[in-house]
Amino acid sequence: MVTDHAAPPVAARGTGLPASLTPGRIHRLAERIAAPADAVRVTTHAPYTGAPLADLPVSTPADVEDAFARARAAQRAWAATPLNERKKIMLRFHDLVLTRRDEVLDLMQAESGKTRRDASLEVIDTAITSRYYARSAARYLAPKRRRGAVPVLTHTTELRHPKGVVAIVSPWNYPLSMAAGDAIPALMAGNAVVQKPDTQTALTALWALDLMHEAGLPAGIWQMVIGRGSSIGDALMAGADYMMFTGSTATGRRIARDAGERLIGASLELGGKNAMIVLDDADIDRAADGAIAACFPSAGQLCVSIERLYVAESLRDEFIAAFVARTKRLTMGAAYDYSIDVGSLTTSSQLDTVTAHVDDAVTKGATVLAGGTARPDLGPLFYAPTILTDVTPDMTLYEHETFGPVVSLYPFDDVDEAIARANATPYGLNASVWTRNGARGRAVAARIHAGTVNVNEAFAAAWGSIDAPMGGMGDSGLGRRHGADGILKYTEPQTVAHQRLQGFTPPARISPDAWAALLTSAQKVLKAAGAR
Incomplete structure (x- = not known):
């Protein structure tokens, strides 16, 4: 069922790439891929227009093996480099990212189709991550005295050694945050990295690599390979001493199985079907603004974005009116400035998924309060921000992740019902609670099965609290980013116990x-x- 709803305001359709993305610059970045000059090549396309963007060499399994060999040889010297020298490199990288911000904003928009507002948050996030681990690594990695078996007689120390070479598989949706953000703590811990960024957004990852070398990272320590997982995934797993993966739950399960066979560690951030709960004492205007920020950044292509919205029955009509009005005011379009609220989806397959999920829901009786349609008038991959009600369990998007600008809205009568419904999913990545009572919000948050829960915020509060762990429960993954977990997972703990005078016999x-x-x-x- 579709109700009358106006299309969001639009901006002029983008007609080309920004001047900073010259063919020479794109070619120079592509040369950092670990692949021979005569490699098979793949062309990426700009989501805003569908026009060709970059011509990239594709790495073979043999290229991946060579990259691991080079990384392993370079890692020995890197691990022996004083931690203070690694710190200086990361702080120089921090400064370069901020100074050269506009370069990477152009790249991210060209490759992903996101707005400049959303891309700019990745720049800030990357700077925060590099500064945090540059200045915190010494505390986490320093030898630590532990209580000995016998007081005074047993001197026990915990040491931390790098894993060796870490494989990182990073996604297309947050190409700078996920590429550089996962590599930084691995490098600070003394590891080398072989990374496979998604081909669609490889230039952004290569830009980060380029800046890291400019900051002083030695050659060979951070390598980039390009290719489909079905082609080079086995070679990545075979060479890795640890695997960091962000992507689908199905692929994550295979990686966990293969890592188990090899007896290596893995950290996996996978899918989500995140819930937002608006309690009966919430500030409606603030919660409606929060829902916009929760559901539509990067056109909903965000692992921690909200796809299920539970609203107290007593607030339902007022909240819906406020949320729908705000959604319809969002501007859509392609622009390399800060004028746009919602950009493009990134790939045609993602557009197909979003379209199929919404069409299936509407066919089975869902009501569209806003959006519900693709916007080919703006570009090949645009889809209007969409709000649905009357969503039932027989609809695909009821429990499956859409990963697009689509949210389903459900009323509830009491808080226990809301919590139960929020937890009625195999996923457990992120959630959001809205209330005027902070203590009540925190109490509700503690009952939600999710790795992060934000009170009166969508996801940025927890993600930005980089000193605290970030990751998922259940089908949303294993392991954590950020905080101590974010760097210690890239290390092997070693206990050295020195027994003095009397032993145990x-x-x-x-x-x-x-x-x-x-x-x-x-x-x-x-x-x-x-x-x-």
Whole structure:
């Protein structure tokens, strides 16, 4: 069922690439791909227009093996480089990212079709990540004294060693944050990196690599390969000492299985079907603004964006009116400036998924309150921000991730119902709670099965709190980014225990039974003394 709804305001359709993206510059970035000059090549296309964008060499499994060999040889010297020198490189990279911001904004928009507003957040995120790990790595990686087996007599130290060579598979939707953001802590920990960015947004990742070399990263430490997972995925897994993957849950399961076979670690950020709960005491205007920020950044192509919106019945009509009005005011279009609210989808397959999910829902009785249609008048991959109600379990998008500018809205009667419905999914990546009562919001948040929950924010509060872990539960993945977890996962812990004077076997003058009795008495004394 479709109700009357106006199309969002539009801006002029983009007609070309920004002047900064010259053929020479694109060619220079492409030369950083680990592939021979005579490699098979692939052409990427600009989502705004469908026009050809870049001609990139495709890496073969043999190229991936060579990249790992070079990275492994370079990693030995990198691991021996004083941590303070690595810190200086990351801080120079931080400055370069901010100084050269406009270059990468052009690249990200050209490759992904997102707005400049959304792209600019990736620049800030990358700067924050590089600064955080540059200045926090010493604290996380420094040798740490641990309680010994015997007080005074056992000197125990925990050391942290780099894994070796980390494989990173990064996605197209956040091409700078996910590419550089995952590599930075791996590099700071003393690892080398072999990375496969998504081909569609490879130039952005290559730009980050280029700047890292300009900042002083030695050659060979961070390598880039390009190709389909079906072609080079096995070679990436075979060469890795650790695997960092962002992508679909189905692929994540295969990577987890293969990593288990090799007995290596893996960190996986996978899919989500994230929920937002608007409690009965929420500020309606603030919550409606929050819903815009939660559902439509990067045209909804964001792992932590909201696709399910639960609203207290008492606020339902007012909230819907406010949310729909704001959605219809969003500007869509292709522009390399800050004038646009919602940009393009990135790939034709994503447009197909969004279209299929919405059409299936409408056919089965869903009501469209806003959007619900593709916008080929703006460009080949635009889809209007869409709000649906009357969504039922037989509809595909009820429980499956759409990964587009589409949200389904459901009323609820009490908070227990809202929490139960928010948790009725195998996923558990992100959630959002809106209320005037912060303590109440935090209490509700603690009951939601998700790796991050934001109160009176969509996702930026938790993501931006880089000192805290970020990741998913359930089908949303394993492992964490950010904080201590974000760098320690790239290390191997080692315990060095030095036993002084008396060991654990009885001295010659004491019988085994007397020694056992002495040890037993010692434990009682230690407990009475408050020892751990």
